[in-house]
Amino acid sequence: MNMTLAEAESFYSAFILELPKNNHVETIIAPPFTALGKLSELNHRSQKIKLAAQNMYFEMSGAYTGEISPTLLKEFFIRYVILGHSERRTIFGETDPFISRKVHAALTAQLHPILCIGETLAQRDAGKEQEVLEQQLSASLQGVSSLKFENIVIAYEPIWAIGTGRNATPEQAQETHAFIRSILAQLTNLETAEKMQIQYGGSVKPNNARALLCQPDIDGALVGGASLDPRNFAEIIKIGNELS
Numbered sequence: 711m712n713m714t715l716a717e718a719e720s721f722y723s724a725f726i727l728e729l730p731k732n733n734h735v736e737t738i739i740a741p742p743f744t745a746l747g748k749l750s751e752l753n754h755r756s757q758k759i760k761l762a763a764q765n766m767y768f769e770m771s772g773a774y775t776g777e778i779s780p781t782l783l784k785e786f787f788i789r790y791v792i793l794g795h796s797e798r799r800t801i802f803g804e805t806d807p808f809i810s811r812k813v814h815a816a817l818t819a820q821l822h823p824i825l826c827i828g829e830t831l832a833q834r835d836a837g838k839e840q841e842v843l844e845q846q847l848s849a850s851l852q853g854v855s856s857l858k859f860e861n862i863v864i865a866y867e868p869i870w871a872i873g874t875g876r877n878a879t880p881e882q883a884q885e886t887h888a889f890i891r892s893i894l895a896q897l898t899n900l901e902t903a904e905k906m907q908i909q910y911g912g913s914v915k916p917n918n919a920r921a922l923l924c925q926p927d928i929d930g931a932l933v934g935g936a937s938l939d940p941r942n943f944a945e946i947i948k949i950g951n952e953l954s
Contacts, residue, residue: 718745726758728944735950740764750786762790768815780819791816794826796869806849817858824863831870847893856898864908865932871912878912880921887927916945923953
């Protein structure tokens with residue numbers, strides 16, 4: 711819940727000026743729902759970025775007060791939708807089967823889900839991170855056709871590395887991403903798993919982005935706080951361009 715409509719418009723104007731002239735990095739921002747309409751209008755003219763929604767419900771319409779549907783999102787030329795974010799899981803109690811219904815609905819609506827997975831500090835300390843990640847992937851992607859896996863982005867958020875003072879090293883992040891890709895290969899096939907994008911989302915900033923993004927199984931970043939500053943966010947994208 712950051713940025714009013716006016717603030718989001720100001721951010722967008724500053725951000726596109728900071729982007730590299732020949733930007734090869736797929737660049738997506740996920741503003742609040744209230745700003746999607748205006749940013750869609752601005753972006754329709756420049757086409758410099760893509761837009762994502764921060765969440766959605768799995769029904770296409772109906773009496774679900776306070777929710778937003780894939781049908782409504784597509785009016786704003788939305789391409790991506792973030793599903794299963796750690797805050798949705800921990801604060802709002804969303805379960806893997808619930809998230810799975812959202813994944814299926816997004817794919818039906820021809821949206822690209824950015825499926826977030828990740829373990830807590832307690833789970834990490836107990837050595838259960840792989841068990842947790844495998845469960846989240848298997849349950850959230852249950853019933854998804856292998857043909858649709860390439861339309862899904864996986865975002866690994868180590869919850870224990872967000873705001874705890876404990877950061878994942880690039881080596882730890884790479885090890886976990888490689889494990890995630892191995893689970894995806896089991897759920898679909900190795901060729902498809904190799905093509906899928908797996909993003910890292912554990913407090914990515916300009917000062918650690920290069921070390922993370924140069925890892926072989928880290929295909930991008932789900933940027934949190936650093937994305938609120940257009941210059942910092944663009945700096946991460948510039949690093950991605952240098953590595954691409």
